[in-house]
Amino acid sequence: MKQAIALTVNGDVYEVLISPNQTLLEVLRDKLGLTGTKKGCDLGACGACSVLLDGEAYLSCLMLAVDAVGKEIVTIEGLSEGGDLHPIQKSFVELGGLQCGFCTPGIVMTAKAILDEEPQPTEESVKKKMAGNLCRCTGYKKVIESVMSASGRMGGKQ
Numbered sequence: 001m002k003q004a005i006a007l008t009v010n011g012d013v014y015e016v017l018i019s020p021n022q023t024l025l026e027v028l029r030d031k032l033g034l035t036g037t038k039k040g041c042d043l044g045a046c047g048a049c050s051v052l053l054d055g056e057a058y059l060s061c062l063m064l065a066v067d068a069v070g071k072e073i074v075t076i077e078g079l080s081e082g083g084d085l086h087p088i089q090k091s092f093v094e095l096g097g098l099q100c101g102f103c104t105p106g107i108v109m110t111a112k113a114i115l116d117e118e119p120q121p122t123e124e125s126v127k128k129k130m131a132g133n134l135c136r137c138t139g140y141k142k143v144i145e146s147v148m149s150a151s152g153r154m155g156g157k158q
């Protein structure tokens, strides 16, 4: 049986008809067309589906869409402002923190949550907090460098 819910995503309210067992990832991608959030493992193991809920990073493949009702959801599509890339995105582009890019939206959203909580983290802290985001291409060095650079360019402010 379908259920009508309202989700707040990137500041917009979307009313959608969903099945109660649909994940937030499925609804974002298949119902709202927000395909920036990636489906990797669909099992909670890779971090490709990371989005922010009330400022914290969550794996959208492990969350039912109904459980996201009433939360402020932010996806990669909501990070840039007025057509300008977010400083985290700029750092990834400039430092080559990505190759195929499949993991990148999840990594960038996790980085946003990290830097909001800890504006000037140590490299060790970033590595630890980023441990749930897997990348098959980069070897992580450039990813960590990009997050550290973003921290610097944001001057401790998000």
Ligand code: FES
Residues within 6 Å of the ligand: 038, 039, 040, 041, 042, 043, 044, 045, 046, 047, 048, 049, 050, 059, 060, 061, 062
């Ligand atoms: S797709 Fe959600 S953790 Fe891999």
Ligand code: FES
Residues within 6 Å of the ligand: 098, 099, 100, 101, 102, 103, 104, 134, 135, 136, 137, 138
């Ligand atoms: S850039 Fe290809 S999986 Fe991370």
